[in-house]
Amino acid sequence: MSSNCAPSATRYRRRSHHAIMGATLELVSEVGYSKLTVEAIAARAGVGKQTVYRWWPSKAAVLRDAVLHLCQDASGAVRDIPDTGDLAADLKAVLRATADTMSHPRYDLPARALAAAGIADAALGAQLVSGILEPQLRLYVRRLGAAQRSGQVEAGIDLRVALELLTGPLAFRWLMGDAPLTHAYTDTLVDLVLRGLAPRPS
Amino acid sequence: MSSNCAPSATRYRRRSHHAIMGATLELVSEVGYSKLTVEAIAARAGVGKQTVYRWWPSKAAVLRDAVLHLCQDASGAVRDIPDTGDLAADLKAVLRATADTMSHPRYDLPARALAAAGIADAALGAQLVSGILEPQLRLYVRRLGAAQRSGQVEAGIDLRVALELLTGPLAFRWLMGDAPLTHAYTDTLVDLVLRGLAPRPS
Incomplete structure (x- = not known):
């Protein structure tokens, strides 16, 4: 059971992470940093706000990682x-x-x-x-x-x-x-x- | 009459202008650009909001002139x-x-x-x-x-x-x-x- 469940949880986490990064980059391009909110990022990524806050303490931290990923890509x-x-x-x-x-x-x-x-x-x-x-x-x-x-x-x-x-x-x-x-x-x-x-x- | 009135009006305008520039610089240092408002600038400068809007269309324009004055000073x-x-x-x-x-x-x-x-x-x-x-x-x-x-x-x-x-x-x-x-x-x-x-x- 755990051998089926763990990869799926990992996949979910990876997909959520990826969706949050993408949503952050899209939104900041559309509305600018001052109007960017964690709520809007979560909604665009299709995850709960708490999922974002589990990984990042603030919108600044999400954006920093999103740009960092972009640089690496x-x-x-x-x-x-x-x-x-x-x-x-x-x-x-x-x-x-x-x-x-x-x-x-x-x-x-x-x-x-x-x-x-x-x-x-x-x-x-x-x-x-x-x-x-x-x-x-x-x-x-x-x-x-x-x-x-x-x-x-x-x-x-x-x-x-x-x-x-x-x-x-x-x-x-x-x-x-x-x-x-x-x-x-x-x-x-x-x-x-x-x-x-x-x-x-x- | 106009010889008394005009210099006084000019003095008032000059004083208001100076106060708005100073208030803008103080406020942006205190609260940052995103929280800067024309209302707060007017209140700090002791003038009406309409006095600010008579000379500048937006907070960006006020700040630009305030920094420009600062550079010249x-x-x-x-x-x-x-x-x-x-x-x-x-x-x-x-x-x-x-x-x-x-x-x-x-x-x-x-x-x-x-x-x-x-x-x-x-x-x-x-x-x-x-x-x-x-x-x-x-x-x-x-x-x-x-x-x-x-x-x-x-x-x-x-x-x-x-x-x-x-x-x-x-x-x-x-x-x-x-x-x-x-x-x-x-x-x-x-x-x-x-x-x-x-x-x-x-």
Whole structure:
């Protein structure tokens, strides 16, 4: 009996979880973060409100996990930065993929709502930084560190500041929506930043 | 009679305007943007709700003008970028002043609330970009353009992308609150960016 029951309960949990994530992303795109409620998420997902609250303490926590799942699903998400030995090519590939993900409506609206909520609310902001942003930034530090060791980046350059030259402009352009996130833009960004990071002829 | 009446009416309008701006900044810092209302602004400013609506169509418009006034008041606001001929010194002075302003609680909370609202709402975001962001970015284009003409910046470099290497990291660090906006940071940022912009020895 339990061998029949347990997988079904697991399946139910998995289906509910998946439905809640999807409902959250749809709703925040439709009504915005300030009008998002746990009640509406539960109704759209076809589960009870208590099912949502069993897993998440607040709408902020549901949205954070929904965007996190979305990032992990996105084909263009930065799970790792390749190291082919060609730093410019590797960074261009990653920044193009990141720009494509950020520009995609499925990601853009929920991630924008979450970012806005985190900017206005310091506690949520700190969670987003430690849970989403910092793990991504560490990938850049690792890749730039490898390039520094192989002599493609000047020794002594502060890699934390260096990586922000890549991620800061892209992220700020995305948040402001003041100019398009084209591949031509991200390629120019990489070329200009690497001019500054390259070792000087001695 | 009109010579007595007009200045008094003008004084009243000026006082009301000033009180509304101050009340808006205080309230958004206290309760956040989503709980900010025109009613509460009017009550705090000691004016009728209709006085607020006579000048502004929405709470977003009041907050935008309040932050704009604050920027213009702030001693560290970028009204112009000096041109002493020393590009690094001029940019360091401006970025230090900008970081100081952004870090100041009087500016930080209202400007953060406004930025968050603009990120979540495309129409408001477009107003902030054209009314606040773009005029600032044009100052950088002008200063970098002068440096390009005097041979301190490589010819052919896209100045719009170049300026984002300065403003993007600083703004994104401010919005994320993931690392402090120190003068050491902004100086390092300027040095690293100018390494990339400097003409290559031919």
